[in-house]
Amino acid sequence: MRRVRSTALHLTSIAVGAAIVVPIVFGVLGGFKDNGQLFNSPFGLPDPWILGNYTDVLGSEMFWRQMGNSFGVALATTALVVIVAAMAAFVFARYSFPGREGVFTLFAVGLMFPFAVAILPLFVLLRSMGLLDNPLGVILPQAAFGLPVTIIILRSFFRSIPAEVEESAVLDGCSPFGFFWRILLPMARPAIATVSVLAIVGSWNNFLLPLIVFNDSEWWTLPLGVRQFQTQYSTDTARVLAYVTLAMVPSLAFYAIAERHLISGLTSGLGKG
Amino acid sequence: MRPSGAEPPRRRRDWRTIILFLAPALVMFGLLVLTPIVVAAYASFFNWNGFGTPTNFIGLDNFRRLIADEIFLGDLERTLLLIALSVAVQLPVALALAMLLNQPLRGRRVYRMLFFAPYVLSEVVTAILFTMIFSPNQGLANHVTRLIGLGDLGAVWLADTSTVMYSVFLVISWKYFGFHTILYLAGRQGIPAELHEAAALDGAGPWHAFRYVTLPLLGPTIRVSVFLSILGTIQLFDMVWVLTGGGPIRASETLAITMFQEGFKRFHVGYASAISMVIFLLSLLFGLLYQRFVLRRDLQGAITTMGDQR
Numbered sequence: 001m002r003r004v005r006s007t008a009l010h011l012t013s014i015a016v017g018a019a020i021v022v023p024i025v026f027g028v029l030g031g032f033k034d035n036g037q038l039f040n041s042p043f044g045l046p047d048p049w050i051l052g053n054y055t056d057v058l059g060s061e062m063f064w065r066q067m068g069n070s071f072g073v074a075l076a077t078t079a080l081v082v083i084v085a086a087m088a089a090f091v092f093a094r095y096s097f098p099g100r101e102g103v104f105t106l107f108a109v110g111l112m113f114p115f116a117v118a119i120l121p122l123f124v125l126l127r128s129m130g131l132l133d134n135p136l137g138v139i140l141p142q143a144a145f146g147l148p149v150t151i152i153i154l155r156s157f158f159r160s161i162p163a164e165v166e167e168s169a170v171l172d173g174c175s176p177f178g179f180f181w182r183i184l185l186p187m188a189r190p191a192i193a194t195v196s197v198l199a200i201v202g203s204w205n206n207f208l209l210p211l212i213v214f215n216d217s218e219w220w221t222l223p224l225g226v227r228q229f230q231t232q233y234s235t236d237t238a239r240v241l242a243y244v245t246l247a248m249v250p251s252l253a254f255y256a257i258a259e260r261h262l263i264s265g266l267t268s269g270l271g272k273g
Numbered sequence: 274m275r276p277s278g279a280e281p282p283r284r285r286r287d288w289r290t291i292i293l294f295l296a297p298a299l300v301m302f303g304l305l306v307l308t309p310i311v312v313a314a315y316a317s318f319f320n321w322n323g324f325g326t327p328t329n330f331i332g333l334d335n336f337r338r339l340i341a342d343e344i345f346l347g348d349l350e351r352t353l354l355l356i357a358l359s360v361a362v363q364l365p366v367a368l369a370l371a372m373l374l375n376q377p378l379r380g381r382r383v384y385r386m387l388f389f390a391p392y393v394l395s396e397v398v399t400a401i402l403f404t405m406i407f408s409p410n411q412g413l414a415n416h417v418t419r420l421i422g423l424g425d426l427g428a429v430w431l432a433d434t435s436t437v438m439y440s441v442f443l444v445i446s447w448k449y450f451g452f453h454t455i456l457y458l459a460g461r462q463g464i465p466a467e468l469h470e471a472a473a474l475d476g477a478g479p480w481h482a483f484r485y486v487t488l489p490l491l492g493p494t495i496r497v498s499v500f501l502s503i504l505g506t507i508q509l510f511d512m513v514w515v516l517t518g519g520g521p522i523r524a525s526e527t528l529a530i531t532m533f534q535e536g537f538k539r540f541h542v543g544y545a546s547a548i549s550m551v552i553f554l555l556s557l558l559f560g561l562l563y564q565r566f567v568l569r570r571d572l573q574g575a576i577t578t579m580g581d582q583r
Contacts, residue, residue, distance in 0.1 A: 009376055013384045016370060020387050023447070026413050027402050042413050088298035091291050103295070110306055112560040114508035116529040117553040118309035120536045120545055121316065124323060125309060144305035147298055176290040205395035207511040212537065223397040227515060230401050237405055244401050248394055255393040259386060262393070266452065267459040 024248070031242030038238055053242035063246065065218070066225035070250075073138055073210075073221055074203040078196050081143040085150035085195070086188070090180050092151065093158035094166065104155075110148035115141075115208050123212050137213040138221075142203050150195045153265065157191035158184060194265035197258045204251065222247050310553060316546035323542035335547035345548065348528045351438055355506045358442045360499060367450045368495070371457035372483065385458070388451035396448070400515035403444045407431050431517050434524035441513055441525055448512075449505075453498045460494030461487065496567050500560075507555050528552050 030038055031053050032046040057063050092104050122141055123132075131137035161184065169179045185192070207223045214220055220228070229243045255262065317335055319327035339345045374385055391399065406413045407430035414430060430440045464487065472482045510529035513519065519526035519534065526534075528548060536545030 006378070009373055009378055012370075012373060013378065013380070017384055017387045019447070020391060020451075023402055023406055023413070026406060030405070042416050084297045084301060087294040091294045095287065095291050097288070097291055103299075107298070107302060109557070109560075110302065112504060112556045113306060113310065114529075114552065114556060116508050116510055116532060117313060117549045117556075118306060120323070120532070120542055120549060121309035121312035122305070123537075124312070124542075125305075140301070141305045144301040147302050147306075151298065176287065176294075180294075201393055205393075205397075207395065207397050207514075208533075223395050223511075226401060227397055230404070230515075237408065240401065241405060244398055244405075247398050251393045251395065251398070252390065255390060259389070263389070263455055263459075267456060 027241045027245045027248070030238055031245050033238050035236065035238050038241075050238075053239045054246070056239070057243050057246055062217070062220075062225065063243070066220050066222045067250070069135070069219055070204055070221040070223075073135055073142075074200045076135070076139045077142045077146065077203040078199040080139065081146040081150050081199050082192060082196055084143065085147050086154050086185065086192070087180070088147070089151045089154035089158055090184060093155045104151075107148050107151050110145075111152070113145070115145060118145075119208060119212060122209075126213060132213055133216045133219055134213075135219060138206070138210050141209060142206060146199050146202060149198060153195050153198075154188065154191055157188050161187055190261075190264075193258075194261045197261040198265045200254070201251075201262065204254075222250075313546045313549045313553070316543055317550045319543045321543040321546075322540045323536070327543065329543075331543070335544050338544065339547055339551065344523055344526060344531055345528075345551075347523070348526055348531050351525065352506060352509075352528060354438055355442060355445070355509070356503050358439075359445070359502045359506060363442075363446045363450055364453055364495075364498060364502060366446075367453035367498075368457050368491075370450070371454045371461055372487070374454065374458055375461050385455070389455050390451065391448045392452045394448065396511035397515050399444060399448050400512050403447075404431070404516060407440060431525075432521055434521055437517060437521065437525045441516060444516060445509075445512060449502075453502070456494055456498050457491065460491050464490045493568075500563055500568065503559065503563075504556060507559065508552060528555075 026042065029046060030042070032049045032051070034050050037044075037046060037050075088107070092100060118141075126132055126137045126141075129137075131140070165183065165187075166179055169183055174183070204221075205223065206221075207227075210219075210221050210224050214224060217228070226243055226247045230240050233239050316327055318330060318332060320329040320331050320334075321327035370388065374381055374388075378384070409415060409429065409432065412430075429436055431437050468486050468490070469482055472486045477485065508529060509527045510533070513525055513527050514530055514533070517525045519530040529552060532545045532548040532552065535541040535548065
């Protein structure tokens with residue numbers, strides 16, 4: 001009985017795991033096929049293995065530029081949102097002043113504000129500020145929309161640092177900024193790693209905002225590039241699969257490294273207070 | 274649940290520090306989040322093409338037009354359909370899988386990592402991958418249905434108005450069920466083992482232990498997960514935009530897609546702003562009501578008053 005149950009558990013897990021893996025493997029292998037092979041045997045191994053699709057993408061300047069743009073935008077967004085949110089979270093966590101909860105609630109309600117609501121006026125605003133086709137036009141709004149979740153997670157972490165730490169720092173002549181910069185931030189490294197991972201993933205995957213801000217292909221990030229490539233080569237499925245696969249690599253690699261932080265961020269940050 | 278930290282004694286209010294530290298966040302949030310929302314609200318009362326300042330005030334006409342617009346009503350209907358499917362199918366499956374991963378099972382860590390992996394892929398990449406999979410000729414999906422003896426049942430997938438929403442739902446589930454599984458798993462692991470031991474001593478079988486111990490104690494987690502799922506569905510854009518562009522013949526448009534089409538393709542910015550406001554009000558209203566009636570008893574507020582304890 002026990003064995004039957006355990007076998008059933010294994011079979012279910014394997015089936016679900018396969019449902020996840022098969023589409024991804026389909027993409028990876030598909031990139032090694034030509035369209036005739038894709039048509040005849042979407043399941044099977046490529047025969048012969050065709051490297052051209054991958055080498056073409058890897059040899060194209062566009063692909064690497066998009067990768068670089070995605071990196072740059074993600075890093076800048078993350079640095080900005082983490083620093084600005086940490087400063088605010090510090091005040092929310094460790095100072096009491098009238099109106100504090102009101103202001104904090106304003107940020108927290110921001111969790112429910114989707115990009116989609118603000119995108120039209122945001123476009124008009126960015127246009128009037130001359131930020132279209134400028135990476136700042138993506139970085140600044142992304143950071144602003146990332147503030148709520150970052151502030152919430154950091155605040156709850158800052159609160160968990162005992163008041164005695166701050167008292168003794170102040171007794172030793174530490175200014176508020178000195179305490180924040182030299183003591184609080186280093187102590188909060190795990191929480192900062194968590195919010196950084198959330199910000200990086202969010203920025204890396206963002207589509208709607210770069211879509212309206214970047215008209216010039218020089219600035220395109222990977223999601224825009226993949227989308228454009230798909231439209232351009234809509235009949236050449238194998239080539240698109242190669243591009244999609246290569247675009248997945250950074251995400252999956254990053255996931256392999258940062259899985260723990262991502263999960264702790266999602267479960268502790270959104271799940272509980 | 275309550276952060277263990279103590280309110281630090283802060284006898285004198287150091288306004289200089291408070292303002293200095295809060296200002297950057299307030300300016301960014303105010304300028305780039307709140308202002309656009311207010312502007313959208315304002316623009317929704319105008320007939321405006323997005324250039325210059327709106328001058329042609331038409332009151333509630335945009336909203337009157339909306340409630341007579343079949344596409345918009347269809348958007349609402351489709352949103353409801355996706356919400357119903359998520360809550361009735363995707364989340365229960367995610368819960369079942371979380372319970373499974375909570376068992377002593379060899380390779381459990383690997384499965385957990387696997388189930389959650391699609392969450393990190395962008396919606397665009399996921400959607401393109403599945404466009405290929407659903408492709409009628411070269412796609413994987415039809416080979417699978419043929420393989421398991423369903424013939425060409427699914428030959429159309431994204432191309433047929435009657436199946437497109439279910440195909441979209443399939444892709445959404447593929448990407449997001451792992452996220453909910455992880456949430457549930459974390460919740461399940463937060464339940465002290467003694468409770469299940471006590472239940473077993475009292476003669477509760479697995480089902481009873483689940484029904485009367487696990488499920489009630491998972492309540493808060495489940496409610497948050499339902500919340501996030503519904504909110505995400507109201508705002509759905511990227512995935513559908515890339516999968517179908519809202520087609521065929523607008524059969525899979527979401528609110529955000531209709532807004533995008535009207536605003537950025539047809540330059541009906543006033544009308545599109547009205548749709549934005551509907552998305553905003555739906556999210557806010559749903560969020561606040563849910564918070565007020567469903568989440569309130571669970572925690573010291575998850576969203577609006579997260580950790581609000583003075």
